[in-house]
Amino acid sequence: xxxxxxxxxxxxxxxxxxxxxxxxxxxxxxxxxxxxxxxxxxxxxxxxxxxxxxxxxxxxxxxxxxxxxxxxxxxxxxxxxxxxxxxxxxxxxxxxxxxxxxxxxxxxxxxxxxxxxxxxxxxxxxxxxxxxxxxxxxxxxxxxxxxxxxxxxxxxxxxxxxxxxxxxxxxxxxxxxxxxxxxxxxxxxxxxxxxxxxxxxxxxxxxxxxxxxxxxxxxxxxxxxxxxxxxxxxxxxxxxxxxxxxxxxxxxxxxxxxxxxxxxxxxxxxxxxxxxxxxxxxxxxxxxxxxxxxxxxxxxxxxxxxxxxxxxxxxxxxxxxxxxxxxxxxxxxxxxxxxxxxxxxxxxxxxxxxxxxxxxxxxxxxx
Amino acid sequence: xxxxxxxxxxxxxxxxxxxxxxxxxxxxxxxxxxxxxxxxxxxxxxxxxxxxxxxxxxxxxxxxxxxxxxxxxxxxxxxxxxxxxxxxxxxxxxxxxxxxxxxxxxxxxxxxxxxxxxxxxxxxxxxxxxxxxxxxxxxxxxxxxxxxxxxxxxxxxxxxxxxxxxxxxxxxxxxxxxxxxxxxxxxxxxxxxxxxxxxxxxxxxxxxxxxxxxxxxxxxxxxxxxxxxxxxxxxxxxxxxxxxxxxxxxxxxxxxxxxxxxxxxxxxxxxxxxxxxxxxxxxxxxxxxxxxxxxxxxxxxxxxxxxxxxxxxxxxxxxxxxxxxxxxxxxxxxxxxxxxxxxxxxxxxxxxxxxxxxxxxxxxxxx
Numbered sequence: 001x002x003x004x005x006x007x008x009x010x011x012x013x014x015x016x017x018x019x020x021x022x023x024x025x026x027x028x029x030x031x032x033x034x035x036x037x038x039x040x041x042x043x044x045x046x047x048x049x050x051x052x053x054x055x056x057x058x059x060x061x062x063x064x065x066x067x068x069x070x071x072x073x074x075x076x077x078x079x080x081x082x083x084x085x086x087x088x089x090x091x092x093x094x095x096x097x098x099x100x101x102x103x104x105x106x107x108x109x110x111x112x113x114x115x116x117x118x119x120x121x122x123x124x125x126x127x128x129x130x131x132x133x134x135x136x137x138x139x140x141x142x143x144x145x146x147x148x149x150x151x152x153x154x155x156x157x158x159x160x161x162x163x164x165x166x167x168x169x170x171x172x173x174x175x176x177x178x179x180x181x182x183x184x185x186x187x188x189x190x191x192x193x194x195x196x197x198x199x200x201x202x203x204x205x206x207x208x209x210x211x212x213x214x215x216x217x218x219x220x221x222x223x224x225x226x227x228x229x230x231x232x233x234x235x236x237x238x239x240x241x242x243x244x245x246x247x248x249x250x251x252x253x254x255x256x257x258x259x260x261x262x263x264x265x266x267x268x269x270x271x272x273x274x275x276x277x278x279x280x281x282x283x284x285x286x287x288x289x290x291x292x293x294x295x296x297x298x299x300x301x302x303x304x305x306x307x308x309x310x311x312x313x314x315x316x317x318x319x320x321x322x323x324x325x326x327x328x329x330x331x332x333x334x335x336x337x338x339x340x341x342x343x344x345x346x347x348x349x350x351x352x353x354x355x356x357x358x359x360x361x362x363x364x365x366x367x
Numbered sequence: 368x369x370x371x372x373x374x375x376x377x378x379x380x381x382x383x384x385x386x387x388x389x390x391x392x393x394x395x396x397x398x399x400x401x402x403x404x405x406x407x408x409x410x411x412x413x414x415x416x417x418x419x420x421x422x423x424x425x426x427x428x429x430x431x432x433x434x435x436x437x438x439x440x441x442x443x444x445x446x447x448x449x450x451x452x453x454x455x456x457x458x459x460x461x462x463x464x465x466x467x468x469x470x471x472x473x474x475x476x477x478x479x480x481x482x483x484x485x486x487x488x489x490x491x492x493x494x495x496x497x498x499x500x501x502x503x504x505x506x507x508x509x510x511x512x513x514x515x516x517x518x519x520x521x522x523x524x525x526x527x528x529x530x531x532x533x534x535x536x537x538x539x540x541x542x543x544x545x546x547x548x549x550x551x552x553x554x555x556x557x558x559x560x561x562x563x564x565x566x567x568x569x570x571x572x573x574x575x576x577x578x579x580x581x582x583x584x585x586x587x588x589x590x591x592x593x594x595x596x597x598x599x600x601x602x603x604x605x606x607x608x609x610x611x612x613x614x615x616x617x618x619x620x621x622x623x624x625x626x627x628x629x630x631x632x633x634x635x636x637x638x639x640x641x642x643x644x645x646x647x648x649x650x651x652x653x654x655x656x657x658x659x660x661x662x663x664x665x666x667x668x669x670x671x672x673x674x675x676x677x678x679x680x681x682x683x684x685x686x687x688x689x690x691x692x693x694x695x696x697x698x699x700x701x702x703x704x705x706x707x708x709x710x711x712x713x714x715x716x717x718x719x720x721x722x723x724x725x726x727x728x729x730x731x732x733x734x
Contacts (some may be wrong), residue, residue, distance in 0.1 A: 154486070269392065
C-alpha cells in the first residue's frame, strides 16, 4: 500500500493506494469520528462493492443511499435524495459521509457533506480510474446547473481517500480510457518523464497490469496533490489542471451531459489545446502529434463533434469559471510538460483553432 | 457611524452601524473586488431600498435579483433563481453578491455566494432588526429542507456588513418585536447589565428611538461577534446563541415555516428554556418571570401553540443540529446573564417543561 499526504494545514489528509484496501476496516474507521456513517453510492457500484464496504463498517450505524448512475443525475434533485436519506435516518452533524463510486458520486456526496448541517466529515472511496486520479484529490465538489457544469459547489476536503486498484477490474473499457485522459494530462502539464513512461506503458495500463496502474495512479495523485497544496482555491497554478477542460466542457454542455464521458470530452479538448499551442508557435507539429498519438493509443476520441460550430464553442466557453471580468483564460502548453494559464493570445488564433480540421489532424498525426 | 470588527483571521470583516449608510457608496465599493455585482433582494424590500443601493453602485455591472418574500421561500427552488440570475448575466467568480433584506435574504444570498462557482464575495445589507442583530453576524448561511430548518447550508463569512438603522422605519411593528427577541437573548445569555438596560428601554426601542436602537444593535452585534470569534464553527460556546431556538424550531417546523415569525418562535422557546432552568433549580421564579415580562413588554408571544403536544416537540427536536450521537443538548440559563449548553438534565424535567401551563405562567408573571 502507498500513502500520499495532501498538505493543507489543518485540512491535510492521506490518500491510500493499493489492491484490496476496501476490505481493510482499519483504514476507514480510524477516520470516522462519530457512530453514524452514510455510504453514498449508485446503482452500478452498489452490487459490486457495497457489501464489502459495509463489512468494514460493522459496529457503526450505517445508512446506505443508492443514487441513479450517470452525469445526467449530477443535479439538485439527486443531491436532495442524499439529504432526504440523512434526515430520515436522523444523522446529526457528527455523521461521516463515505462516497463509494466515480467522480459524480464523489462530487455529489462531497457537496452534500459540505452542506449538510453546514458541514460534516467525508471520506472518498473512488472506484473509477478518472475519480481516483482526478476528482478524489483536491476538494472540488458540486453539481451541474442547466446553464453550466459544476456551477454550484464548494471547496471541501475529505478526511481521507481510499483507492482500491482492484476495483478497476470491473470498470468498462471505455471508462478506463476516459480515466487515462486525465493521467496523460499530468504528463502534458507538468511531468515530461512521466509522459515518456506513458508512451511506453499505455498498453500495459489498458491490459490492467496492476503494477503499472499503481504507478500511474500514484504519479497522478502526487502531481495533483503538489499543485493543489500550492493553490487550494485555484487562484493560480491549479488552473493548469484544467488543460483541455474549457474546450471539453463546451463539448459536454452542447452535447448534453453524459453523452460524451468527461474524460472523452477532455481528450478532444486537449487536442484543441495542443493545436492552439502549436498555432501560437509554442509546440512543434511533432510534439503536438505526440500528444494526439498518446491520447489515441489510450482509446480516446481526438476529434471534437463535427457538427459543433465555433459560435457554439464560444457561447459555452463564455460561462467557464476561468473567465475573469470577461477575459477568457485558457490552459495551453509552452512545451510538453509545461502548462500556462493565459488570456494573452491573439483572438484570431483561438478562432483558427476552433475551425481546424481535427479529423485530418488525427489521421496525419498517425502517419 | 460605529464600526465593529469580527476577528476571524483572514476572514475578519467590519460591521458598520449608523443612520443613512445605504446612501454612502464608499462603504460598499471599498469591499467590491471585481466589476460585477449582483444585488439579491425581495419584492417587499426592493421598492423601498433597491434604488438607493443601485445609486451607490454606479460604474459597476449590476444585476438585481428580486425574490418572493418570506420564510416559506427559503428553499432550493428560490435559491435556484439566484443561480439562474447570475448565470444568465454571465457573472464570473470575481462577482460580489450583496444581500439586501432580512434574514431569509441574507441566508439565501450568503449560501448562493458560498456555492456559486464554489465561492464568490458577499456583502450583507440587513434591513430588519432581526437580521441586523443576528443573521448578518457569524457566517451562517443556508436554506430549509422539508424535514428540517437550516439543514442545508455553509459557514461563509461576508466581506462586510452594512447596517442602516434608518431602514427600521419601514419595518412592520410585528417584525420589530421579533428582532427584539434576539436582542433580549444576548442579555439573557451573557450580559446582565444589558438586560437591565433593556428592561428600562424597551418602550424607547419600540418607539424607534434612533439612539436607543443604535446602542441595542451595537451591544447585540458586539456580543455575537465576541462569541463567534471564540467559536466560529459552533463546537462549543457559540451554541449558547441558540437559547430558545431548539424549542422554537420545533414550533416553526410543526406550524409550517412562516406562520410564526422566527423571533416569535424563539420568544416562546425562550420562555420554555426559562421554565426548564427554573425547574432545574438554576433560576428563581422571580428571575424566570423577569425574563417572561421583558419578552411580553417587547410585544412577543410567551405561550407556545396550545395544540402542540410534548410528542410533537420531541419529534422535531430530535433532528436539531445540537443533537450529537442521539443526545439532545439544550441551551439553558445558570442565572440571568449566563447560559450553558448541556445534555446533562433529568429527562423528567424536560417532559415536565413540555407539559407546563404557559398561559397561566404568562398571566402570573405579570401579576
